[in-house]
Structure formats: C-alpha cells, structure tokens
Amino acid sequence: MALQLGDEAPDFTAESTEGELNFYDFLGDSWGVLFSHPADFTPVCTTELGAVAALKGEFDKRNTKVVGLSVDPLDKHEQWADDIEDVTGHRLNFPLISDQDRKVADLYGMIHPNASDTMTVRSVFVIGPDKKVKLTLTYPAATGRDFRERLDIRSALFVPIHSEDELIGSLLLYSTARRDRYSDGDIARAETVAEQAASAICNAHLYRDLERSESRTKALLERITRLREAQRLTVANVLHDDIVQTVVAALYQVEGLRAGGGETRAELERVASLLKQTIADARNVIWDLRPPVLDGLGLDGALAALANRISADGGFVVETDLADVPQLPPRISTALYVIAREALQNARRHARANTVTVLVQLLADGDRGAQRVCLTIADDGIGFDHEAVQAGEHFGLTMMDEQAALAGGTFTVTSRPGAGTTVEATVPFSGQG
Numbered sequence: 533m534a535l536q537l538g539d540e541a542p543d544f545t546a547e548s549t550e551g552e553l554n555f556y557d558f559l560g561d562s563w564g565v566l567f568s569h570p571a572d573f574t575p576v577c578t579t580e581l582g583a584v585a586a587l588k589g590e591f592d593k594r595n596t597k598v599v600g601l602s603v604d605p606l607d608k609h610e611q612w613a614d615d616i617e618d619v620t621g622h623r624l625n626f627p628l629i630s631d632q633d634r635k636v637a638d639l640y641g642m643i644h645p646n647a648s649d650t651m652t653v654r655s656v657f658v659i660g661p662d663k664k665v666k667l668t669l670t671y672p673a674a675t676g677r678d679f680r681e682r683l684d685i686r687s688a689l690f691v692p693i694h695s696e697d698e699l700i701g702s703l704l705l706y707s708t709a710r711r712d713r714y715s716d717g718d719i720a721r722a723e724t725v726a727e728q729a730a731s732a733i734c735n736a737h738l739y740r741d742l743e744r745s746e747s748r749t750k751a752l753l754e755r756i757t758r759l760r761e762a763q764r765l766t767v768a769n770v771l772h773d774d775i776v777q778t779v780v781a782a783l784y785q786v787e788g789l790r791a792g793g794g795e796t797r798a799e800l801e802r803v804a805s806l807l808k809q810t811i812a813d814a815r816n817v818i819w820d821l822r823p824p825v826l827d828g829l830g831l832d833g834a835l836a837a838l839a840n841r842i843s844a845d846g847g848f849v850v851e852t853d854l855a856d857v858p859q860l861p862p863r864i865s866t867a868l869y870v871i872a873r874e875a876l877q878n879a880r881r882h883a884r885a886n887t888v889t890v891l892v893q894l895l896a897d898g899d900r901g902a903q904r905v906c907l908t909i910a911d912d913g914i915g916f917d918h919e920a921v922q923a924g925e926h927f928g929l930t931m932m933d934e935q936a937a938l939a940g941g942t943f944t945v946t947s948r949p950g951a952g953t954t955v956e957a958t959v960p961f962s963g964q965g
Contacts, residue, residue: 534641535668536699541566541659542639548599548627549609555599556663558627563596564659568642568652572604572612581628582620598626603637603652606630647672689714691726695734703729752937782806831857831865831905832892835872839890842876848885848911850876854892857905864959867939868907871932875909875955878928883913883953895958903961904941910954915947932957 535541541564543556555566567584569577584598591598602609613624629636631652637643642652658667693701703726714722782803826834832854839850860868872890879888891908929945932955936943941959 535657535665537665537668539665541657541663541665543663544636544639546629546631546636547606548629549606549613549624550627553599553627553629558599559597559659559661559663561595561661563594563661564657565591565596565598566601566640566657566659567598568601568637568640568655570602570648570651570654572602572608573615577602578612578616578619581624582616582622585616585620585622585625588625599629600626601629601631601636601642601652603631603634605632644670689718689722691719691722693726693730693733695730700730700733752934778806778810782810826862826865826869831860831868834865834869835890835892838869838873838876842880842888845880847880848883848888850888850890852890854890855894855905857892857894860905860961864905864939864941864961867935867941868905868957868959870935871943871955871957872907872909874928874932879909879911879913879953882916883911885911885913885952887912904958905961906956906958908954908956910952912952915949915951915953917949918945918947 654671656669691703947953
C-alpha cells in the first residue's frame with residue numbers, strides 16, 4: 533500500500549555518496565526531504581540537483597536535511613557529482629543514495645510500473661521530526677521540480693476524507709505564511725470540502741462499478757448465448773450423427789432379419805451392439821446436461837466419486853476434503869460439479885501434477901441464514917502465466933467462469949509458472965432451503 537500522510541516514514545540503511553547512511557540516524561531531530569530522480573547524467577536531473585545544492589543554506593535555516601536517490605550505482609553517482617558542479621557551479625553537498633536493489637524505492641513506492649518498471653519517478657517526501665510523512669509530491673520523470681517552492685511551505689492543514697468508516701483519501705491545504713493554528717472556521721470549511729470530495733469520490737466509484745457491472749453483464753449474456761448455441765449444436769450433432777444414425781442402422785438390420793436369410797445370431801449381435809452404443813451416446817448427452825450422479829449422491833458424494841474415478845485413471849492422486857453440503861438447488865450443484873470436472877480434466881491434460889486437492893467449504897454469509905458454498909481445486913503442477921492468457925483463448929476457463937456466474941457466484945484462477953494452479957468457485961445459497 534502506498535505511503536499516506538501521517539504514516540511513519542520507513543527507516544532504512546543504504547549506501548550513499550557520503551558513506552553508509554541510516555535514515556533515522558541521519559535525520560536526528562531535523563525535518564527531512566527525501567527525493568528521487570530517474571537517472572544520473574540526464575539534463576533535468578543535473579540542473580535539479582545543482583539547484584538543491586545551491587539551496588542548502590536555506591534548508592539549514594529551516595532545520596531540514598535533504599537526501600537524494602536513484603537506482604544507479606554508487607560509482608556513477610560519484611562521477612556525476614563532478615558533472616553537476618561543472619554544469620551548475622554547485623558541488624553536491626548532500627547524500628545521494630545508490631538504490632540498485634530498489635529496496636528504498638519499494639519502501640516508498642517510488643517506482644510506478646505504468647510509467648517505468650525500472651526507473652523511479654520524481655517523488656518528494658517531506659518528513660517531520662516525529663518521522664511521520666507530512667507531504668508527498670509525485671512528478672513524471674520528464675518534469676523538473678522547483679525546490680524553492682518546497683521551501684515556502686510554512687504551515688499545512690491535513691483533513692482526512694472518509695466514506696462511512698473507511699479512509700479513502702486526504703485533503704492537504706498548505707500556506708506560505710507561518711501560522712500557529714487554524715481557526716474553527718478554517719477547519720469547518722476544510723471539512724466541508726473534504727465531505728464534498730468524499731461524496732464525489734464515492735459517486736465516481738459507484739459509477740465506475742456500475743459501468744464494470746453492466747459491461748460484465750453484457751459480456752456474460754453474450755457468452756451465455758454462444759454457449760447455449762454451442763450446446764444446441766452439440767446435442768443436434770450427437771442426435772443426428774450418432775444416435776439417429778445408429779438407430780437407423782439397427783433398423784436396417786432388423787428389417788433384413790425380418791426378410792429372412794443370413795446368419796440370424798450374428799446379425800442380432802450386431803444389432804445389440806448398435807443399440808448399446810446408442811444407449812451410451814444418449815447417456816453421455818444426458819450426463820453433460822445434468823449428471824445423474826448428483827441426484828443419487830448429492831454434490832459431496834458426486835465429487836468424491838469423480839475424484840476416485842480420476843485417481844483410478846492414473847496420472848496423479850486426488851485428495852478430497854468435502855464438507856457435508858445440504859441439498860442445493862440443481863443449478864448450483866450442476867455448476868459446481870461441472871467446474872470440478874473441467875478443472876480435474878485440465879489438471880490431467882496440462883498440469884503434470886502429482887497431487888490435486890478438492891476442497892468444499894460452507895461459509896457464513898450474513899446473519900439471515902444465508903451461506904456460501906466454496907469449491908477449491910488446487911494442484912502442484914507446472915502452472916501457467918494466467919495474466920498472459922487472453923479472454924476467449926482458454927475455453928475451459930471461460931466455461932468455468934460462465935458456470936459460476938450462471939449460478940450467481942464468482943470464479944477466480946490463481947496460477948504462475950512452476951507454482952501450480954488453484955481455481956475457486958464461490959456461490960451463495962439460502963441455508964434454509
């Protein structure tokens with residue numbers, strides 16, 4: 533989480549142009565300004581650090597110590613100090629930290645991945661004698677800073693922005709005039725502005741969430757339409773190409789028997805074989821639409837049977853930890869079973885796992901009898917880069933997400949190369965029915 537006003541500034545020890553520097557020891561009872569720059573020897577950074585060196589006397593008058601930082605190596609800092617003096621006429625007179633391992637940059641959130649995942653942005657942290665963060669400023673790498681402006685901040689009023697009981701931001705008002713205190717009227721006006729800001733922020737969040745919800749609903753409806761059409765097509769193909777054709781072939785065989793001739797027993801065997809295949813095909817279609825095992829065993833029993841069957845097929849061991857799930861609506865039990873079956877089949881085909889765990893938990897959801905059933909399937913296989921998988925690229929993941937959504941629940945996937953894969957589906961239901 534990013535550092536916020538009023539947070540304690542993290543302490544650290546790092547190499548600098550003035551030797552090893554412990555931040556708290558260096559500051560002592562003084563104010564501190566910690567600032568970062570993207571890279572050594574750049575024109576903007578060179579003139580900026582020269583300007584800070586020129587203002588050292590002003591900082592000293594205000595009992596303030598300055599520390600600079602970049603992720604470049606220490607020997608480069610030392611070479612750059614000569615360049616700063618040549619260009620600006622001011623010798624570097626404050627410590628410049630070499631943060632090659634990005635330890636300090638990570639502590640203070642100075643690297644913004646959407647700007648650059650290697651260089652720091654231009655961050656400024658003003659830290660009080662109590663080691664609390666009093667002011668933060670962030671600039672793009674290409675924008676220089678006016679440090680004389682920082683010197684002119686004499687007093688500030690900090691007002692938290694709350695939404696209900698949650699802190700969602702802060703309002704900082706600062707003045708170039710030194711003030712011992714702010715009046716009740718000043719504070720009331722600042723609080724009014726903070727309340728208006730809270731309302732605006734909450735409305736913006738609600739609008740954003742609504743847009744996301746509408747977008748997700750639209751996408752889900754489109755996927756449901758495609759899924760239903762695909763299921764209709766699959767059922768039609770199976771009925772036409774397999775079941776109907778097999779029944780027709782069996783009918784021809786019976787007609788031939790009725791007409792006489794041929795070896796009757798052999799012909800009957802062929803007819804029986806065709807009819808058995810037809811029955812098997814029909815059962816497969818029915819199984820895909822609504823697994824009959826759910827009606828006989830319930831969700832926990834059906835999952836245990838599925839785990840045993842997958843284990844028996846070889847490849848990996850399936851361990852189960854299944855809560856005693858009450859009778860669930862068919863739409864929920866079917867969705868969770870289909871998700872489990874798809875996840876286990878994916879693990880068998882792709883994961884190269886030794887062990888897969890199937891976990892079912894019942895979770896309380898409020899105080900009115902509502903509950904959530906949570907299905908988790910985790911393997912210790914090779915994993916994959918989930919972020920790199922584009923929408924629609926992995927049919928199995930899309931199908932599991934749709935099944936969870938159709939049951940009114942949520943679906944998540946956690947995976948990375950070498951660390952296995954975990955899928956989780958959580959669906960709410962009434963604990964009373």
